Amino acid sequence: MRFLASLVTLVFLSLPLAAEELVLGLSQEEVRITTRFDGSDILIYGAIKRDLSEVDPEDEPLNVIITVAGPSGPTTVWRKERVGGIWMNTDSVEIDRAPSFYAVATTAPLPDILSETEDLRHKISIPRAIRSVGAPRNIEDAESFTDALIRIRERNGSYLVYEKSAQLREDTLFDTRITLPANLTEGEYTTRIFVTRDGAVLTHEQAPILVRKVGLERWLFTLSRQQPLLYGLLSLALAVAAGWGASTFFQLIRR
């Protein structure tokens, strides 16, 4: 807490005054994926600068929404149907952009603190963070495909909603903790903070988190992409060496 307070003071001193100011900090700006990586906690904190002379005690309280989004890409969702007694994929919808990871943490239930139009504008809630423009003409219920994507990703922990997990003190200091799962993909993740009142977004701010493989993980990954033949031969050499090693070892102990 002392750390937060000093950070806030520092920011207040160094920034020029404006109508709304928002500062944001991350406990780590880079997530390093090592061999033993099994998820990571990120503490997201910050402060809202308010001009006390403008504070109206009649005002609704402020609320904070924090999102963390992984790299986005097109994703295909398939639906199975029974054809001649066998379940097979029949229909598919390509969703234009869906983040590989998405977490939302709020100070209060999301529908209470964010209006539909603001959500649409800033793409905050999970369904809005996914963009699905055109479904094939033969599919009438394209929405059910988007719903399925959300359902599947929520089940495996890639899409998370932490309602009321963020804390806002004195309408000024806020913090939350977001757990990044173990099955994280590499890329640039984006943290966004929205300050809302009465469903409207007053101000927002964002910061990147870089997720990357390091050490052995990095080396192997790079090798597999840049020298695939060498990597393949290395895998085979390892396999043959292990096979030969085990068989020699077992012969020795049997003697």
Add this chain to the structure above:
Amino acid sequence: MQIYLPIAEVSVNAFLLLGLGGIVGLLSGMFGVGGGFLITPLLFFIGVPPAVAVATGANQIVASSFSALMAHLKRKTVDFKMGSVLLAGGLVGSALGVYVFTLLKQLGQVDLLVNLFYVVFLGIVGGLMMIESLNALRKSKRQGPTKAKKRGRGIVQTMPLKMRFRASGLYISAIPPFLVGLSVGVLSAIMGVGGGFIMVPAMIYILGMPTKVVIGTSLFQIIFVTAFTTLLHATTNYTVDIVLALLLLVGGVIGAQFGTQIGAKLKAEQLRIALAGLVLIVCGKLALDLLLTPSDLYSIGTS
């Protein structure tokens, strides 16, 4: 202990993988099958992406088969001449299979096709083996030691290009083994396995090879075909995960050593019944997946 896999991009339990490799290695040593038809579905189940599971499974099979082959070499139960003919067919077949696979991929439904292939082939092979070995077991009980079977009728004997396969005690045309290798190569490329579970029965029932030689020879062929597949996957799809492979193969090579010892103690008929049972179980599981209503009709495809 959790380990993050660099290519698969998932975190899995290292001991789970060691155990999985061990079980598959054990079966590999006992039956001379690579175990791909078991390891690939098991890897799907623990959350490894299918493409990585198939490619890495192939690499793991190289290791466990090599370990098992060493044991067979010591016992001189490998027919190199037969193995080379099978291998020649296998390489041609697997190149052909990769081509067919690409075609099927463009048409869509490749997953379903792979599953259907599994169900049909595992069903036929497992069913036939089970019936045949149960009959053989019943006969041997009734009549005491079996008389040396008279082989050597039918098409296999009438084809040209006859070769002598000393280790197998056969004098047959090279064409049937080449064709067996070829068709197994095609299937293994499409199904992403070594193909031992098809080749072993084919060698016994079509070529008439003695069971003891069949296993070592099949391992010999599998090593080269799966090594070829691994390289193909590594260079075209970048889906071989070396960390995953390492964990699986440490368990696998140890399991394979125990497997060959168990296999040497069992009777040939018992060995065949056990393998048939295993094949039928996997077949039944895959068939149920196709027939039962899935828990979620929707799935996320890899685009």
